[in-house]
Amino acid sequence: MKRQPLRLAILEATRILDQAGVASPRTDAELIAAHVLGVERGRLPLVPLVDPSVVEAIGQLVSQRAKRVPLQHLTGWAALGDITVSVGTGVFVPRPETELLLEWGVKLLKGREYPVVVDLCTGSGALALAVAHARPDAVVYAVDNDTNALAWARHNADARTAAGDTPIRLYSGDVTDPTVFAELDGLVDLVLCNPPYVPEGTPVPPEVADHDPPQAVFAAEGGIDVIRHVVATAARLLRPGGGVAIEHDDTHGAAVPALLRARRVLTDVRDHPDLTGRPRFVTALRG
Template sequence: MRPTAPNGSPEVVPVARESLRVQIMAAVAKLTEAGVGSPQFDAEELAAHLLGTTRTRLGLLPLVEPEWTERYRALVDRRAARVPLQHLTGEAYLGRTTVQVGPGVFIPRPETEVLLEWALQSIEDVPNPVVVDLCAGSGAIALGIAQARPDARVHAVERAAGALAWARRNAELHIDGGGTPIDLRGGDFNDQRLLTDLDGTADLVTANPPYVPDGTPVEPEVGEHDPAEAVFGGADGLDVIRPLISVCAALLKPGGFLAIEHDDTQGESVPALLSARRVLADVTDHPDLTGRPRFVTARRVTLPPR
């Protein structure tokens, strides 16, 4: 018999709330078993996403409703199936910049943050710098530079239609009172018509091209969800980087800098390609946050007349 209140109406029985900490612990165990590389972080990020808060404030919300728990478990199940965390939350981060991501665009990785920091340092003393970001993907590098340097004129180039749509969306989301923070161009950087107006004008050129050698084993998050054309770069991973170097050199003004991300197996091969160009000097390879070779930098010089 259903209990009744003193006034004769059916009594509303409160539903017991559940411990958020217990739910997160269960999620960590499930993600660990599934082989997720950062189970604690991902479990907490998913919880924070559903609660509309941050990981650092989860301790302020000790109890959750059963309905929330069902949604959380469903999200954890998808992450255990190796759907990228960023696809589940809809966001990725590069430095202080947040971009939206999903199917059809490469997810920015923390390894690229070191490249972004170096890029910003290279133009810190340059007023109103001109920057070109090639293979822009979601637009994370270009927007990161534009956000840190509002005085910069940042141009971004992306060939793939899916990634270009995400980059346009992210550029629109970063509008702050004025126009779009970056000049986004759709097309292949090898198309001379696309960038002719920028030849010899750039203080900085950045690029995170596809560079993983074909056949390299990758995590399911990459192999099943990142676009293959944004990941793999031919038998040695250099099919895109080789022509990219010539384009970078043409875009740079004398004294301008370039930074190109590469595979951790290319710490010698990519710097060698840059060193072979007479117009490029100060070729230096840099490690990422894990200490692995990750990106190469160089400076454009003026060649003396023959």
């Protein structure tokens, strides 16, 4: 059978995804094609012609994406920092916005030997594993209260250890428990958290509504219920000079920094925008 131009297959995929309301149709079409071909997205121009079977495989995944199945569920992975983690049903998919929070945390650790890091609400383990990859000397703890998420995190942690990264210490626990990681009180250099923070009842895209676990997305009290507990936990875990970074909803640009400022031991509270300029995460240092 005659080989076909990959460019035309990507154009058709882009048209279908655009009509389906996918936010980034061209990007998703190219990533699907790259996944099917087993190449990096940037190398697609080096593959001008493909077999009909490749076009068919791309079309099958595009039809799933047009139904708003998350791209990461179709490819089986999501990226954060310099690593990828496996994701799928039952675990929250890491978002690009969290890259900035990760960068802040890794920068804070510069010059500190053998830092102790805690990732609260770890989900897939992406944040904890990205830090462990960036800082092989770090002792990284991660916790979640969801058994499905922990299964994904354990799978990802095992994969990263097999790839040569320093193992993380993964625990089942709840950030609303005032004794979680009590043995680390006053010893932690960095606390990171991407908690559930979307206010209950907020309309969200089908990729989130139908595929992300609700308990990893939504929170009571206008979205800050879990964050309240995270702030309290961070305040007791951090050593002097340690830092905390917490992701939040774009409606929380005033409310969440106020929670941190209310803690006398926390100083230098700052809010940071995401890639689109919206308020997205807050940071503070332990005085």
